[in-house]
Amino acid sequence: MVKIYFITSNHHKYEEAKKIFDEYGFELLYLKYSLPEYQSQYLKESIIWKAYEGFKILNSLFIVEDAGLFINALNGFPGVYSSYVFRTLGVDGILKLMNGIKNRRAYFEACGVLSLGNHIFKVFCERTYGLISYEKKGSGGFGYDPIFIPEGSTKTFAEMDIDEKNRYSHRGKLFRKIATYLEEKYSR
């Protein structure tokens, strides 16, 4: 069985990813570790740095991932700084900033890097478009999940279980893409 490490300090992300890799018959291992991050306006850039950092500690098959919420009316804020903003302002801070704003459009983007060993990295990025709700709803998920309603649903991510969230979410799409890539690679 192919084993892949997921280097992350967020167990919610690991659980979401594990569900998908299980379906594909891959074993996803949890390497709980907070890798250093580099400031960039683009997830694609910062994630490749993170992968380089990961490669310093691990020369096996591994994944690193980073995601952000980009709100149109706030010029893309909180974007690549989503986790920092979550720790300081929280979901309530975002709702306060969105107070009185009719344009609720936003998207989540997730970028991941698959490290194939020997400094070979493959980058993947996926988005899910949706709306910022007017109030918090649901208790599942993490981060901004209680205020994000993906296109095609009327529920926030926090009102969904992991399987339903994975069907809609940026991270669900990302991990399915990575798993599909691995499936093709290892069935050759």
Place this chain on the structure above:
Amino acid sequence: MVKIYFITSNHHKYEEAKKIFDEYGFELLYLKYSLPEYQSQYLKESIIWKAYEGFKILNSLFIVEDAGLFINALNGFPGVYSSYVFRTLGVDGILKLMNGIKNRRAYFEACGVLSLGNHIFKVFCERTYGLISYEKKGSGGFGYDPIFIPEGSTKTFAEMDIDEKNRYSHRGKLFRKIATYLEEKYSR
């Protein structure tokens, strides 16, 4: 005359610094360049990386500087991400977040690194404590200056000219400290 380069993409910062170095009899040269930044929760950490990046392009006496506004009631937000938050939410976004909040305490911190050549770097940090105003005032300065009232004054930074702002400001204190250090070093 001792010549020092200030590597920054912000001409306001250069003008503030030049006024101080002039007083000490040093020539401050403007090297307009946007150095790569590294994400860290601490200005002291990110500035030393910036200095390393600067050293790749310049082996003369130079300064790099970084500053942030830390608001107590917002858990230190916008902090090290002050310039990104300024570009996305702006001063109005901060006022919106502070709406209804009585605790207006905040501080500006500036950290600078003086590169003495041959990979020798000296780090300096200074703070100015003050309050977030209830509305924007003044048209001078840049960034969050229209909403920051330093301790000991009733004006915002944006209501002051450069000399007055330099007397109160984190960056004024920082550059005086660096200039004093250089004065002692070169009079030996």
